[in-house]
Amino acid sequence: MSRLPLCSLLAAIVLFGAEPGVWNVAPPPPASWQRDRIADLSHRRKAFAERIGESAMLLLYAAEPRNYAGDVDWPYRQENDFFYLTGIAQAGLSLVLLPGGAGAHEILFLPQADPARETWTGHMLSAAEARSISGIQDVADAASLPGFLAAALPRARAFLNPPATNAAEPAVPPVADLYMLLPERPNPEYTRERQFAAQLGAAGPGVAIQDATPIFTALREIKSPRETDLIQHAIDITAEAFQRAFEAARPGAWEYEIQAQFEFTFLRRDGHWGYPCIVGAGRNATTLHYESNRDRIAAGDLVLMDDGAEFAGYSADVTRTIPADGRFTPEQAEIYRLVWDAQQAGIRAARPGHAMSGAPESIDSAAAEVLRRGLVRLGLMTEASSTPQFRVWLNHGVSHPIGLNVHDPGGRELRDGMVVTVEPGLYFRADALDGLPATPANEKFIAAVRPAFERYKGIGIRIEDDVLISAGEPKVLSAAIPSRLEEVEQAIARLRQAPHI
């Protein structure tokens, strides 16, 4: 008997012997992804055009490639708003919306495909392909953009220096308002927009330059059913990855090995991370955006994993904190249950009309109320109402929208169709009490909480789920990833005895 059939037979037995359903694999991508793509994109462009009106123009640039080092670039990632209106993930394009245009109202400026270059770089979209992906019928050569802009914005002619062509100037009605991405917070992603706005402003009055960001914020905060499907799919991939992480995050493993399990699953399911993976063991769990993932997991450590797949541009955002040994210590369990109770309260508050934070009825205030009461009970606060005391243990917000970016735009008020995180945490950094200003109040606080602090020192716990706001009950899209303490311990035990998928 040769070795091959024996091995296969034994492997089959082992797989059969495994607990059925221990490993859940992400389903195929949702049918709506491609089926409803054009409808979704067209609807967005129409909604945008209605908001800016017939005397306005929108100009969007595709993201530029990002350099890794030397002559190597990072993989290409499209700018979110450009992707939101076009569905196209290629560099070198521009989009113009011109609601009052005599002819075309939507024009995509596409770099000409160059077969000689494609041998080197891979396929570049043809005009037919760009039409087919985006539903935009008017596709022009990217080289004609300066001429087009000079016709639409005569003041821009001097600095655009459009190349002379034999083609007739496009018939473009006068533009009163030019919308571009000019967010208040400086971002290197929008350098070209800022330069163009500065040049146009210096060329004289006549066109009002407007920031398109608030309109995108208003449109993007409410997700279409197709978008919710895509977010759900990103979460399903994330859920598959968390199984591998629950199995692998044992004492002796390195944080980057757990990161590898996440990125492996994301890539294997045709996704990517939506933000760099965070795997923090022990004291690293007390750093919010710990990204070095270079330490070794020790016995007794908690491992905080804040990791989300991105699929078709849409990002999940999920955090679980698990005991490397498979069982929480009594102290870890006390804090874990408190954070979990707070998170459940936050999820219950995730309803239309409430807010993410601040308002009397908000996710943040619902979670904070539970945390404050619990911290007083555990001896970690002396006054439940003291915000300075509370901020020593939790100094981040507990909810933000997700979508095309892991921190998607959106207003504070919760509305039907938003998808937001609910992510309370508590962090007992070893130096948490050292940096407080030496006021009498602080000295009194420190003396009072020191004994409890010594008990919980080094613990960092965050639990984060993604919630669809709807008229009915809040829907936890990431519910498949265990979070209740007993279920976490059971899942770890189950996954650690099953063979890998």
Next chain:
Amino acid sequence: MSRLPLCSLLAAIVLFGAEPGVWNVAPPPPASWQRDRIADLSHRRKAFAERIGESAMLLLYAAEPRNYAGDVDWPYRQENDFFYLTGIAQAGLSLVLLPGGAGAHEILFLPQADPARETWTGHMLSAAEARSISGIQDVADAASLPGFLAAALPRARAFLNPPATNAAEPAVPPVADLYMLLPERPNPEYTRERQFAAQLGAAGPGVAIQDATPIFTALREIKSPRETDLIQHAIDITAEAFQRAFEAARPGAWEYEIQAQFEFTFLRRDGHWGYPCIVGAGRNATTLHYESNRDRIAAGDLVLMDDGAEFAGYSADVTRTIPADGRFTPEQAEIYRLVWDAQQAGIRAARPGHAMSGAPESIDSAAAEVLRRGLVRLGLMTEASSTPQFRVWLNHGVSHPIGLNVHDPGGRELRDGMVVTVEPGLYFRADALDGLPATPANEKFIAAVRPAFERYKGIGIRIEDDVLISAGEPKVLSAAIPSRLEEVEQAIARLRQAPHI
């Protein structure tokens, strides 16, 4: 009998039943990595200082973070030359070398650590840590750089506007030559350098602005033993990953699933890719830098995999082309053997005094000679000496240096201590004969080779290894990854019957 012991027992049997040594795991990182770090870095700075002389100054900036989308950045990657002289992978620093300085000859300008920010972003280096990593003793606050530069380059004072401080102006001798990274080929990585050079030039004469690139090229092309160790380790990680890829790249698998196997292994061994992974099946193997990895592998496909890990900044660069079915077809085998023979000839030519390309004795010419003869034999060229005919089937160079960048700088001449790729290939794109200019010579060529072309159409094969140039025999650092046709088929068969590691 509970299920757990049964599973473990059977799993143990399966592992025991596997061919011993089927899966080779990368060894731990080389001891020289940390042991010889300071010696290596100090030696480089000294060599650089000697080349620029006592009236010159070098100014290097650490790479800036690269935006992914919205408020998410890519993981941080240091600029190669900054890393080469400092070993530090953190943003916000600058390095000044001042060989004729009255006091410090090497100064690192380091952003002040901010404990409040570290809660959010993770650890920032302290001055002691920066000293310990780099061996540079003089560490100044990054905020003092403008004042320092204004003292060293008085003409720069006007546009630097250094903040007024109580600190005394640093004693800096007059600088005649200012070296910065100003490579001829425009690269967004060096925008700050270009701006600074332009501002200084506009401020008047007095300081000669020099490009530091040629000096780095001369230094970096010869690898120290520690550098060779690190490249070997990156290759060892790559070799482990290729085993998973040989196993997984079967008909029905998606290209991105194979990419996931590479990136998983790279990350799991504390590495990263040195360039985006290339996995091209079928016709995608005929595209040189195919990076979309979105197609499905079909029966009969060749799968071209050009993938290399980066470890501690040093990148491997290896290509294998394997049959998805596990066996080459006769046509695939003919081309494969030809490319392999050419590669062996190229490796034999990889000796000091020869060149990478062009010279009578070069890697490129040795490989090309074998290819040209074989192509004539197979009916794919009519004249072995015709370069236009040859370039239809192979239009890339077959050798470049590797190191801190996958395309590392280096001269054409091979010298003891260089590490270079040897990577011939042949590519029979379905449209390869369509785009040739309609000359009588081409029409004759096309008519003559058409029958053979139809036989090999769609095949794309590249075989790439990393070779250390030395006074003795060329050393193939990537020899552990099977490349001879029979060994490739045997490795696929062996790995596909062994359980995964």
